[in-house]
Amino acid sequence: MHFFKSNLLIVFLCASTFMFAQAPPKPYGALPSARQLAWHEVEVYGLVHFTPTTFENKEWGYGDADPKIFNPLQFDANKIVAALKAGGLKGMVLVAKHHDGFALWPTKTAAYNISKSPFRDGKGDMVKEFEQACRKAGLKFGVYCSPWDRNNSAYGTQEYVNVYRRQLTELYSNYGELFMSWHDGANGGDGYYGGERSTKKIDRATYYGWDTTWAITRKLQPMANIFSDIGWDVRWVGNESGFAGETSWATFTPVPAVGMNAAIPGNLNHEVNPFGTRGGKNWVPAECDVALRPGWFYHPEQKGKSKTPEQLFQLYLKSVGRGAALDLGIAPDTRGLLDDEDVQSLEGFGRLVEESFKNNLVQGAALRVSNARGKIYKGLNVLDKERETYWATDDGVNTAEIVLTWNADQTFDLIRMREYIRLGQRIDQVEVEAMLNGNWSKVAAATSIGACRIIQLAAPLKTKQLRVRFSAPVSIALSELGVYKKAAL
Numbered sequence: 001m002h003f004f005k006s007n008l009l010i011v012f013l014c015a016s017t018f019m020f021a022q023a024p025p026k027p028y029g030a031l032p033s034a035r036q037l038a039w040h041e042v043e044v045y046g047l048v049h050f051t052p053t054t055f056e057n058k059e060w061g062y063g064d065a066d067p068k069i070f071n072p073l074q075f076d077a078n079k080i081v082a083a084l085k086a087g088g089l090k091g092m093v094l095v096a097k098h099h100d101g102f103a104l105w106p107t108k109t110a111a112y113n114i115s116k117s118p119f120r121d122g123k124g125d126m127v128k129e130f131e132q133a134c135r136k137a138g139l140k141f142g143v144y145c146s147p148w149d150r151n152n153s154a155y156g157t158q159e160y161v162n163v164y165r166r167q168l169t170e171l172y173s174n175y176g177e178l179f180m181s182w183h184d185g186a187n188g189g190d191g192y193y194g195g196e197r198s199t200k201k202i203d204r205a206t207y208y209g210w211d212t213t214w215a216i217t218r219k220l221q222p223m224a225n226i227f228s229d230i231g232w233d234v235r236w237v238g239n240e241s242g243f244a245g246e247t248s249w250a251t252f253t254p255v256p257a258v259g260m261n262a263a264i265p266g267n268l269n270h271e272v273n274p275f276g277t278r279g280g281k282n283w284v285p286a287e288c289d290v291a292l293r294p295g296w297f298y299h300p301e302q303k304g305k306s307k308t309p310e311q312l313f314q315l316y317l318k319s320v321g322r323g324a325a326l327d328l329g330i331a332p333d334t335r336g337l338l339d340d341e342d343v344q345s346l347e348g349f350g351r352l353v354e355e356s357f358k359n360n361l362v363q364g365a366a367l368r369v370s371n372a373r374g375k376i377y378k379g380l381n382v383l384d385k386e387r388e389t390y391w392a393t394d395d396g397v398n399t400a401e402i403v404l405t406w407n408a409d410q411t412f413d414l415i416r417m418r419e420y421i422r423l424g425q426r427i428d429q430v431e432v433e434a435m436l437n438g439n440w441s442k443v444a445a446a447t448s449i450g451a452c453r454i455i456q457l458a459a460p461l462k463t464k465q466l467r468v469r470f471s472a473p474v475s476i477a478l479s480e481l482g483v484y485k486k487a488a489l
Helices: 002-021 034-042 052-056 077-086 126-137 158-174 210-220 309-322 340-356 379-383
Strands: 044-048 091-097 140-145 180-182 189-191 198-200 225-228 234-236 286-291 325-330 366-369 399-419 429-436 439-446 453-471 477-484
Touching: 034 225, 034 325, 044 140, 077 126, 077 340, 091 126, 091 180, 126 140, 140 158, 158 210, 210 225, 286 309, 309 325, 309 340, 309 453, 366 379, 379 477, 439 453, 453 477
Parallel strands: 044 091, 044 325, 091 140, 140 180, 180 225, 225 234, 234 286, 286 325
Antiparallel strands: 189 198, 366 399, 399 453, 399 477, 429 439, 429 453
């Protein structure tokens, strides 16, 4: 009996030791919510601008356009969405109402809406048509309803705030699950305001009562990420050029605006400075918005000026490749279709991304890690294409490396890494070394990784060995490592 009890004790101790060794790392800092995790998977989506402003050939409608001019005779939501899908976009945000106040759905809250236009003989609902096209194509769908309304005579009063909240409620209730509720910072100024040309100023920080307004979002669309320039679920990167900073933290401590034209310290970003807040209180990743054409709305005089596939690819590397998302402005023309130039650019961009990241050269390499947190968190997890598995180091091992060895020389110029962000954004230093002429030589470096980091080398590199070193204030948790050769156009 004593021998039997001793064996049981040994088995129990071994099992306990194994279980302890296999325990996952403790989370670090602010963590993403379920809706934010889903948003990170979208990576690239479109922001579609199409209102009477298109027919006026303006960027901002004044609010005085006759609804009768809105008559896109060849409108086809399926063709527009198909072009987005060909471009590799996984979602679309429709501008359901821009600053001109014209609603693309038959809202019960205001007369200035699509039912007053000739479109579908006054019985159309463009929000519904886009939503159905997105569902059919497998794209996520979201909406933008401008808080500024240059047509509504009640703008500037509490009555309009109530109208705006009812408009959001309609959009949240009648178009299925939304992945985003998008809001920008253009608020107050000159407008038509129901027939009176005047200027109305509001305090953008207090007028809309955002806590109350966004509570409607949380109640009716719990999976919708709220985008705003002051940060909520997703924040504005601070420019409309489509890039994030070289250092990019998804953690962030928002600084609320004070007064109508107040600057928002800590939110704005430019090429040479980091953005986000290392160790910030909240997980608030950035969106990089940029128009495919020079303007957000279609302008015939901008023919030939759409971004090329190569330009879009470089923006992809500086947005998605820096842990943010790329929100690409899409502008249908007066026919209700995309210009052929735009369609071709999107198709080229989609092919370039797909072909460039199709063949992960790491799959053919021998992989060695300097430390692993047991077999569950082994180094090979970075190769299995699963977001939910990851390589992790032991507690206290905050610096570690992966060494890749091939039997023959490999040529590549792109390196992609993803952290296991369910445990937070942990890594803050990466160094890449290649074996060149018998010595390890530093060929690249980066700071933050987060949801995604893509390093583009200055020139294609040929080597049989690559070493990637990681440093963090806590143990490492890496979900993916990929090495690729950029495809030719």
